[in-house]
Amino acid sequence: MANVIIVGAQWGDEGKGKITDLLSRSADVVVRYQGGVNAGHTVVVGDKTFKLHLIPSGILYPETRCVIASGTVIDPEVLLQELDMLEGLGISAANLFVSETAHVTMPYHRLIDRAEEERRGKYRLGTTGRGIGPTYADKSSRVGVRVLDLMDPEGLQAKLNWIIPYKNVLLEKLYDLPPLDPQPIIQDYLAYAERLRPHVVDTGVLLEQAAHARENILFEGAQGTLLDLDHGTYPYVTSSNPVAGGACIGAGVGPTMIDRVIGVAKAYTTRVGEGPFPTELTDETGRLLGERGAEFGTTTGRPRRCGWFDAVIGRYAVRTNGLDCLAVTKLDVLDELTEIKVCVEYRLGDRTIRDFPSDSQILAHCVPVYKTLPGWRSYTGDCQKLSDLPIRALEYLQFLAKEMSTPIAIVSLGAERGQTIIVEDPIHGPKRALLVDSPVGHPLCP
Numbered sequence: 251m252a253n254v255i256i257v258g259a260q261w262g263d264e265g266k267g268k269i270t271d272l273l274s275r276s277a278d279v280v281v282r283y284q285g286g287v288n289a290g291h292t293v294v295v296g297d298k299t300f301k302l303h304l305i306p307s308g309i310l311y312p313e314t315r316c317v318i319a320s321g322t323v324i325d326p327e328v329l330l331q332e333l334d335m336l337e338g339l340g341i342s343a344a345n346l347f348v349s350e351t352a353h354v355t356m357p358y359h360r361l362i363d364r365a366e367e368e369r370r371g372k373y374r375l376g377t378t379g380r381g382i383g384p385t386y387a388d389k390s391s392r393v394g395v396r397v398l399d400l401m402d403p404e405g406l407q408a409k410l411n412w413i414i415p416y417k418n419v420l421l422e423k424l425y426d427l428p429p430l431d432p433q434p435i436i437q438d439y440l441a442y443a444e445r446l447r448p449h450v451v452d453t454g455v456l457l458e459q460a461a462h463a464r465e466n467i468l469f470e471g472a473q474g475t476l477l478d479l480d481h482g483t484y485p486y487v488t489s490s491n492p493v494a495g496g497a498c499i500g501a502g503v504g505p506t507m508i509d510r511v512i513g514v515a516k517a518y519t520t521r522v523g524e525g526p527f528p529t530e531l532t533d534e535t536g537r538l539l540g541e542r543g544a545e546f547g548t549t550t551g552r553p554r555r556c557g558w559f560d561a562v563i564g565r566y567a568v569r570t571n572g573l574d575c576l577a578v579t580k581l582d583v584l585d586e587l588t589e590i591k592v593c594v595e596y597r598l599g600d601r602t603i604r605d606f607p608s609d610s611q612i613l614a615h616c617v618p619v620y621k622t623l624p625g626w627r628s629y630t631g632d633c634q635k636l637s638d639l640p641i642r643a644l645e646y647l648q649f650l651a652k653e654m655s656t657p658i659a660i661v662s663l664g665a666e667r668g669q670t671i672i673v674e675d676p677i678h679g680p681k682r683a684l685l686v687d688s689p690v691g692h693p694l695c696p
């Protein structure tokens with residue numbers, strides 16, 4: 251048995267959906283522990299592409315139970331659209347379980363998210379506009395609506411009949427928006443509640459039972475390390491804790507339950523929204539990465555900013571999440587380049603910086619120091635094992651593993667399940683304690 255956390259090691263969109271789907275074939279339970287419909291996780295199987303916002307990427311395996319845990323925020327309208335989409339494709343969601351204590355995104359959260367971005371002007375964050383920040387803010391302010399409230403029609407009416415007028419003061423006076431009528435919102439949410447009711451359980455009990463039965467549990471992070479509210483590039487972050495520690499809080503399990511943590515990183519870097527990005531490329535190479543990598547947001551369709559791989563960020567992700575190993579995705583996107591750069595440290599004036607700075611203002615002034623490696627200039631999308639890779643692609647991966655002092659367990663070379671090299675089974679293979687135990691013979695071990 252192994253309980254594994256899958257976490258984004260950069261600014262999100264690293265390919266967590268693909269890696270979670272891939273590893274879900276050995277999982278009994280897959281858990282989304284934070285975030286909401288700001289996430290967009292893509293799973294490609296044959297000619298079908300699934301874009302999942304809230305439903306865990308294990309849903310394509312009929313035997314696997316999927317849990318949307320307490321630490322997430324749920325937009326019921328989008329969740330039901332996702333359920334309809336899956337049903338339409340003949341995929342059963344009978345094994346989907348939603349936590350009673352997850353918070354619910356309401357129409358005023360979406361309105362406030364967008365109005366707040368507008369008010370911020372040049373200080374805007376570039377949010378997804380899905381109401382995520384305001385939903386988590388209400389949770390902290392203890393005026394949130396939980397799934398439990400949805401399950402109690404009378405209680406829900408009473409609650410929304412005082413919260414909506416209270417939010418209307420904000421909407422009208424602060425944002426200059428028309429007030430909301432509580433009645434249609436109450437009716438809509440009562441209808442959503444009835445459709446969700448069969449899925450709503452105490453997911454803490456479900457996970458405890460799974461652990462006692464020695465089942466394999468996968469925890470699927472949304473967003474990424476640098477979007478973490480506490481450990482990311484604040485204020486250009488999301489409002490939850492994507493880092494591995496967030497899995498225990500969000501799912502309501504103890505840290506002793508976790509066996510290992512896998513970081514997912516692209517072979518280069520992308521970011522959507524505002525905020526500093528030292529290795530960003532605004533030139534032709536940046537455009538090429540965006541084009542070859544089809545770098546458009548899964549949720550908003552916005553073009554993603556692209557740049558070289560940043561090992562300072564990589565080392566920070568290793569430290570902050572306690573990564574056991576890495577899954578490096580989208581290596582194929584680099585196939586045509588004649589040379590590839592990797593940022594190994596930053597310069598700030600006459601200082602060399604190797605540890606990721608906590609201050610986004612400082613990060614904005616950091617200049618990347620690059621190591622240039624030769625490209626391999628050949629197609630890698632059909633490589634099935636490491637020995638199929640061009641030697642320069644292998645050397646590139648070895649360089650990344652060394653810079654981050656972390657073994658690479660999975661290499662992804664395309665969106666499809668089959669376009670993957672499993673170097674070492676990250677769930678059942680031997681666990682290596684970080685930096686302590688680097689077995690000889692592992693080709694992508696530092």
Ligand code: GDP
Nearest residue numbers: 263264265266267290291292580662663664665
């Ligand atoms: P997530 O949010 O971390 O799950 O990532 P997204 O799904 O938002 O973005 C990753 C995109 O890259 C999706 O369109 C995937 O289908 C695609 N993808 C994943 N792995 C690979 C890969 O190795 N190569 C290529 N070319 N595309 C990939």
Ligand code: IMO
Nearest residue numbers: 262263288289290376377378472473488522523
């Ligand atoms: P997945 O799970 C990439 C970014 C937004 C914005 C910031 C705050 O698909 O990797 P929010 O709406 O959360 O308040 O926006 O976070 N962001 C993501 N970027 N991938 C995501 O999710 C993201 N979820 C939020 O672009 O910069």
Ligand code: MG
Nearest residue numbers: 263290291548
């Ligand atoms: Mg995404």
